Amino acid sequence: MVAQRLLAEGVGTLKAAGIDGAARDARWLLAHALGIGRDRLALALADPVTQAQQSQFRQAIAARARHQPVAQIIGKRLFWGRSFQVTPDVLDPRPETETLIDCALKKPFSSVLDLGTGSGAILLSLLAERAQAVGVGADLSPKALAVARRNAEGLGLAVRAEFVQSDWFDGVSGTFDLIVSNPPYIAAPDYAVLDPEVRDWEPRMALVPEDCDGSGLASYRAIISQAPEHLTRGGWLLVEIGLGQGADVLALTTQAGMANGQVIPDMTGRGRVVIAQVV
Ligand SMILES: C[S@@+](CC[C@H](N)C(=O)[O-])C[C@H]1O[C@@H](n2cnc3c(N)ncnc32)[C@H](O)[C@@H]1O
Secondary structure (H helix, E strand, O other), X not given: OEHHHHHXXXXXXXXXXXXXXXXXXXXXXXXXXXXXXXXXXXXXXOOEOOHHHHHHHHHHHXXXXXXXXXXXXXXXXXXXXXXXXXXXXXXXXXXXXXXXXXXXXXXXXXXXXXXXXXXXXXXXXXXXXXXXXXEEEEEOOHHHHHHHHHHHHHOOOHHHEEEEEOOOOOOOOXXXXXXXXOOOOOOHHHHOOOOHHHHOOOOHHHOOOOOOOOOOOHHHHHHHHHHHHXXXXXXXXXXEOOOXXXXXXXXXXXXXXXXXXXXXXXXOOOEEEEEEEOO
């Protein structure tokens, strides 16, 4: 069988399963099965595929038809120009989180704390861009921390990155020039209506905070109230926020005695990151 026919079979299976972007995803999964970059696939479509490649591709298509995200199936995601291992134990790093990286890199820092580090995508991207910096990644999930440690090893950053199991600041000591976080911020009532790719395949604890009121703000309350005591003077807190949470999160930074608070928009103009400083 040639690759083109296998691809058509995969697209048909995904369309029948109601997957948005069936053709795009099938091409991605075929390139992975063939062990080539997506940009090389067009050149390989007339080539025969081995039994092993067919079998790997069909298994991947079956997983995608069950709505498993592509990044989990192929086990990796490109974030801020680097490849991160992704498993069902971590949030698949989102392109919109690159807004937080962009903001953080505009601040001076030689030490950084990433709360809810997940795959380590934020912490490791920042350390990779600042050759002298050191950092700590904290997460409540030991399985997520195992993925983050593997990513640190893979990117050659393990000597500058420490990982700790911690309920926000509970297991963290010392002060940092920068505290960053993309915490769970989905309001409990919104969880049920998420896409199955997210709701059924990503860890619930990465998405929904333990709110008493279901507002999605519990993580911010915990993080922002304690951030000033863990920041060096002049240091910045940067948190990613969900839709419409800017004013509430900004108010929390003021209540915590922080200054220079701002809501930073992403490329679409939507408020995406709240920053505030300890002065
Ligand atoms: C939205 S994910 C962010 C993952 C990663 N930083 C990223 O941006 O791709 C939130 C992370 O917070 C972690 N988390 C949830 N509750 C926590 C808590 N109380 N203390 C520390 N980490 C927590 C989850 O395990 C998850 O890894």
